[in-house]
Amino acid sequence: MKVLDMKTKNINDLNNILFNESDIISNRKIEDDVMEIINNVKQYGDEKLLEYAKKFDNANLTTLKVTKLEIQNAYKLITEDFLIAIKEAKENIYEFHKKQIKSEWSLKKEGIELGQLIRPIERVALYIPGGKANYPSTILMNAIPAKLANVEEICIITPPNKDGNINPYVLVTADLLGIDEIYKIGGAQAVAAVTFGTESIKKADKVVGPGNKYVAIAKKILYGKIGIDMIAGPSEILIIADKYTNISFIVADLLAQGEHDELAKMFLVTKDKEIIEKIKLELDIQLGELNRKKILKESINNNLYIILVSDIKEAISISNLIAPEHLEIMIENPKQYLKDIKNAGSIFLGEYSPEVLGDYLAGTNHTLPTSGNARFSSPLSVDDFIKKPNYIEYSKDAFNKVINSISIIADVEGLDGHLNSAKIRKL
Amino acid sequence: MKVLDMKTKNINDLNNILFNESDIISNRKIEDDVMEIINNVKQYGDEKLLEYAKKFDNANLTTLKVTKLEIQNAYKLITEDFLIAIKEAKENIYEFHKKQIKSEWSLKKEGIELGQLIRPIERVALYIPGGKANYPSTILMNAIPAKLANVEEICIITPPNKDGNINPYVLVTADLLGIDEIYKIGGAQAVAAVTFGTESIKKADKVVGPGNKYVAIAKKILYGKIGIDMIAGPSEILIIADKYTNISFIVADLLAQGEHDELAKMFLVTKDKEIIEKIKLELDIQLGELNRKKILKESINNNLYIILVSDIKEAISISNLIAPEHLEIMIENPKQYLKDIKNAGSIFLGEYSPEVLGDYLAGTNHTLPTSGNARFSSPLSVDDFIKKPNYIEYSKDAFNKVINSISIIADVEGLDGHLNSAKIRKL
Numbered sequence: 011m012k013v014l015d016m017k018t019k020n021i022n023d024l025n026n027i028l029f030n031e032s033d034i035i036s037n038r039k040i041e042d043d044v045m046e047i048i049n050n051v052k053q054y055g056d057e058k059l060l061e062y063a064k065k066f067d068n069a070n071l072t073t074l075k076v077t078k079l080e081i082q083n084a085y086k087l088i089t090e091d092f093l094i095a096i097k098e099a100k101e102n103i104y105e106f107h108k109k110q111i112k113s114e115w116s117l118k119k120e121g122i123e124l125g126q127l128i129r130p131i132e133r134v135a136l137y138i139p140g141g142k143a144n145y146p147s148t149i150l151m152n153a154i155p156a157k158l159a160n161v162e163e164i165c166i167i168t169p170p171n172k173d174g175n176i177n178p179y180v181l182v183t184a185d186l187l188g189i190d191e192i193y194k195i196g197g198a199q200a201v202a203a204v205t206f207g208t209e210s211i212k213k214a215d216k217v218v219g220p221g222n223k224y225v226a227i228a229k230k231i232l233y234g235k236i237g238i239d240m241i242a243g244p245s246e247i248l249i250i251a252d253k254y255t256n257i258s259f260i261v262a263d264l265l266a267q268g269e270h271d272e273l274a275k276m277f278l279v280t281k282d283k284e285i286i287e288k289i290k291l292e293l294d295i296q297l298g299e300l301n302r303k304k305i306l307k308e309s310i311n312n313n314l315y316i317i318l319v320s321d322i323k324e325a326i327s328i329s330n331l332i333a334p335e336h337l338e339i340m341i342e343n344p345k346q347y348l349k350d351i352k353n354a355g356s357i358f359l360g361e362y363s364p365e366v367l368g369d370y371l372a373g374t375n376h377t378l379p380t381s382g383n384a385r386f387s388s389p390l391s392v393d394d395f396i397k398k399p400n401y402i403e404y405s406k407d408a409f410n411k412v413i414n415s416i417s418i419i420a421d422v423e424g425l426d427g428h429l430n431s432a433k434i435r436k437l
Numbered sequence: 438m439k440v441l442d443m444k445t446k447n448i449n450d451l452n453n454i455l456f457n458e459s460d461i462i463s464n465r466k467i468e469d470d471v472m473e474i475i476n477n478v479k480q481y482g483d484e485k486l487l488e489y490a491k492k493f494d495n496a497n498l499t500t501l502k503v504t505k506l507e508i509q510n511a512y513k514l515i516t517e518d519f520l521i522a523i524k525e526a527k528e529n530i531y532e533f534h535k536k537q538i539k540s541e542w543s544l545k546k547e548g549i550e551l552g553q554l555i556r557p558i559e560r561v562a563l564y565i566p567g568g569k570a571n572y573p574s575t576i577l578m579n580a581i582p583a584k585l586a587n588v589e590e591i592c593i594i595t596p597p598n599k600d601g602n603i604n605p606y607v608l609v610t611a612d613l614l615g616i617d618e619i620y621k622i623g624g625a626q627a628v629a630a631v632t633f634g635t636e637s638i639k640k641a642d643k644v645v646g647p648g649n650k651y652v653a654i655a656k657k658i659l660y661g662k663i664g665i666d667m668i669a670g671p672s673e674i675l676i677i678a679d680k681y682t683n684i685s686f687i688v689a690d691l692l693a694q695g696e697h698d699e700l701a702k703m704f705l706v707t708k709d710k711e712i713i714e715k716i717k718l719e720l721d722i723q724l725g726e727l728n729r730k731k732i733l734k735e736s737i738n739n740n741l742y743i744i745l746v747s748d749i750k751e752a753i754s755i756s757n758l759i760a761p762e763h764l765e766i767m768i769e770n771p772k773q774y775l776k777d778i779k780n781a782g783s784i785f786l787g788e789y790s791p792e793v794l795g796d797y798l799a800g801t802n803h804t805l806p807t808s809g810n811a812r813f814s815s816p817l818s819v820d821d822f823i824k825k826p827n828y829i830e831y832s833k834d835a836f837n838k839v840i841n842s843i844s845i846i847a848d849v850e851g852l853d854g855h856l857n858s859a860k861i862r863k864l
Contacts (some may be wrong), residue, residue, distance in 0.1 A: 094845075095845040098839075098842050110553070122799075124533055124799060144849070179849050215813045234810065236813070259862065266852070266854040345830065348554070353556070353824070354826045357828040359828060363831045363836070366859050370846045371842055373544075374551055374827040374828075384826065385643075385824075386824065387824060388824045391553075397815045398816065399780075399781045399783065400784065400795075400801040401783070401785070401801075402785050402801055403786035405789060408789070409789035412794070415521070416522075416793055416798050420796075423573070425693070426729070427695070427727050428696070431693035434685055435789060
């Protein structure tokens, strides 16, 4: 835990402390490994995917696709409670994301029609992390906006456990959404497989979903050959609180963030210095009751920052600078500050809207921009699964009225082929 | 020019011919050069930018920012005709892009409010290619959607000519849009400068606009540190025509595409074999009258494909497979096919809606996805200059009703810190 008092710090210092930019050049080794995997999958297809399942996932597979029987059997391995809860989440996520559906439009003038179309992406692959972890909520968050965008084909790619199986909660959640095309592949090799296609896996137009460093680097390298959602970094939370905020809520929410991994970042921004000691005490108490102590100790030690400010205005400025993935505003009347928030992934207002509510159930998306990317990007939405081609239709008369203007601009730009294409149509 | 008869070709062959995927791994040398430039600009700032202006642009500069006087003087160097034409283009582009402006929305239930906000990106850099070329139209196409999104700060980065000046048409167009922050920097060094900031250039949140290979690679490397629009490849056109289409229009539009550079791609898809000879003859005639013969001969030779199909349905399938940046449908009643177009950047309907109309004047954007990226991305729009943060507000009662469901999902995902964050709020 580090305490930064803004009275003695410049906001640019903060920038340097928080955003370590040296990582841009540090991944050459992993890049080379990923490139080798990509080229192998491109060249040898399924054969290499089976080999990598053995090598990276310790799984002996003979086929890559999950069978109908495996999906049916998964229902026997899960609880009724889970089914009820995941259906509730599903309903809420559908309800929220339905509001993101857009319409085509056109603009008509004499002899002229322009318009913007809406077309779903044809085929999307959802990457779901696997192995020891299982994230059914990630399926909901990625598949529901794709479904609402009318994506025709959705497949799931997820690494198998060492018995060669996929977690039953993941299979059931996929089935609830009508997705039955699931492949037991993970890592960079999975991203390569859906980019180029193999004997048993059809190439996709876009790949979305979180993953480890290998997945992130494969996505970055292959972007352009396939569409991607974003390059996800470690998760972050920023909490704005004061001496009236329930200390145990603050600490619980910091820990919920910190348990993700050792790199998870936590910021508590407050004007009330006196809460620091209370936070420390409460951290010790709650930490004692949690399972992921090792991860938590490391993330708290390295990546928990308490930032002391003079007032709420400064707190908001710092939040806008950091552009956190998750922003909790736990002070009185939080909604009044919404207008001042410029950069954030998802914003949680008040003491009873913790991040975990958005992670699973409220209905907003949990795939959010990290590492300051909320300065320029948005939560995953229906928009990420559509394209908006434009169209133009001019009549002969309408076109003839603009030939002169087009010719002048083409001439200035020095493109006489463009000029010719306009003038040749002159009546 | 190559003729591909689909009767003897498989659609997958076509895929292999058109999309040469080997280029993924061929740029290591340029990547290393770009990385060196990036690191130098990050470390040494303005000093290196001045050095690179000398090295790459042959320009002796002492300051990087264009002065007010330079902008005023630019008006003396341009024609009145140009001013009228560019203002007409500006009006049309504003009119079209205004329709893309979105509203925030919220969804209220008992004790619950969820919503999607709209926030402009705070600071955007527009890269405008320079040197010998000058592209005032590119300023309009990039700056207008940014303005309509309410981006607070827009700066232009563009390489100087060897006298250390920026083209007057570029300066005047920027001034017409109220942009007075213009820097004489280009290439990878310009992208690095707006990513990290230097003594005289403030860091930006996103960089947009076309550029050469160095610019494209710098954007790809720095993506995540800064937002980018897309990685632009060579320009393409696909024309669907038949024996009734005016041959000279077809040829003029192919040439307008081919003159961009040697890598520009042109596809003519038709069911009427008999037009091939006429196209060849007309190519020779029109080519004789154009300036960029060298570029055109090479692009026609290497990258002009005539694809013979059985019917319009097959033509549309091939177009959807190629996902062209520009698609011209020059057959009778073109609008009826709009519903079948899945993948395209901008679609031009009929003989009097050539691509050049969209390049400059109709109002749609000319920054379009290339290299098949129209399968998953869209023309530049107001959407590219906003973020859509979500927010959640639950009352104490509303939250208590969902604690159980959240706990069940958190438990399945094995995250007891998440479980704790929900349960600690139980009444």
